[in-house]
Amino acid sequence: MTEKAIRIESKQMQDVLYKLFVKYKFTKEKAKLMANVYTESTLMGVNSHGINRLPLFIEYVENGLVKIDAEAEKVETFGSIERWDGNHGPGIVNATKCTNRAIELAKLHGMGMVALRNTNHWMRGGTYGRQAADANCISILFTNTKPNMPPWGGKDSRIGNNPLVISIPREQGHVVLDMSISQFAFGKINDYKLKGEKLPYPGGWDNNNELSNDPEKILSNERGLPIGYWKGSALSIILDMLATLLSAGDSTYKIGLKEFETGISQVYLCIYPEVFNDKALQQKLINEIIDYTHNVEPMRFGDKTYYPGEQSSKIRAKNLKEGMLVHSGVWQKIMVLSA
Structure with missing residues (x-):
């Protein structure tokens, strides 16, 4: 714990954030959802996409970039595939709604996809991967962003760090990959x-x-810096192409023409593995892979390998017990906003 960090209990954070969102005229339902998501992200140790991003979100609300009363709505449907328009509503609310719809489509068709345009930052993408896994669905989710990385060999930023989430339900703890295509998310930097x-x-x-x-x-x-250098650069471009064409929304190029990062495009793809009717086998195969990677000899004594999402679950348990470390300056800003 540094001199600039303080410990905040999860209930205290939820209560303060709920009060803040209600003050800014969000409905009680939306205020409760957003307060819970921001707190959960911070519990997971991802302050960069939890509590640290909240003052910026409020700035977007004050500037009218986030439409408080907007609702994501379906604009086109093609069986198990749908296009939705977020109408520039809160990213957390839109993402939760579209994940739920992709889950519904997957349970109806075996696989379901929602492509969303005109939305705002979804904060921590892993939130929606866990949401899908809790509903016993596999998920592949991604979003484009403003340009913040140079394409490999270029000087100026023309591609986004386009976060990618892949989740797999597991009885002993879900597997949740949540990563940006930059070596470090800018919130983490x-x-x-x-x-x-x-x-x-x-x-x-x-x-x-x-x-x-x-x-x-x-x-x-x-x-x-793109992950994997030229490979990460290529992956960023492909994810931007997919999010843009599937949603018929704005690309990283178009987002970069705006003063603020808004009107982004996202994809929510869910698969319902229970259609195969071999759940026990599926769990056995996942655990086989996890056990194999866990049992590798570490390069340095005392080190350990982890599957995606394992460490964040441990951090959450620790933070629930001890309280979350929060930068005192960030918390002071939030207390002033909520007063």
């Missing part, structure tokens, strides 16, 4: 900046076109 720390690995380019682990230098020009 800001986390290191708030702590006054360097990144453990290079995360982007500085103004001299050199790779850097200095959060200040990377944030000043928003030129993140």
Whole structure:
């Protein structure tokens, strides 16, 4: 715990955030949902896409970029595939609604997909992967973003860090991959900046076109490093293409023409594995893979390997018991906003 961090209990955070959202004229239902999602993300240890992003969200609300009363609505349907328009409503509310609809379609058809346009930041994408897994569905979810990485070999940012979520339901704990296509999400880079720390690995380019682990230098020009270098660059472009064409929404290019990151495009694909009627076998196969990777000899004594989502579940349990570490400056801003 650093000097600038304080511990906040989950109920306290939920109560404060609920009060804040109601103050800003959200319905009680939406206020409760958003307060829960922001708190859950922080419980998982993802402050960058939880409590730390809240002041920016309120700024978007105040600027009219997030439409408080807007509802996502279906605009086209093709059996198990649907297009929806988010009407620039809150990203968390839209994402929850579209995940639920993709789950419904999957349970009806075996597979269901909702492509969403004109929405806002969904905060922590893993929220919706767990939502699908809790409903016994596999999910593949992704979103485009504003341009914040150079395409490989380029100087200026023209591609997004386009987060990708893949989840698999598991009785002993869901498998949830939640990653941006940049080496570090920009919210995570800001986390290191708030702590006054360097990144453990290079995360982007500085103004001299050199790779850097200095959060200040990377944030000043928003030129993140793609995962896998040229491979991550290609994956970002493909995800942007899929989100854009399936939703008939805005691409990273179009989003980048705006002053603020809004009107983004997302895809929610769910698969209902119980159609195969061999659930016990499925769980056995997943555990076989997990056991095989868990049992590898570590390079360094005391290290351990984890499956996607395992560490965040442990962090959540710890934070429920001890309280969540929150940057005091961020919490002070929220208390002022909610007063």
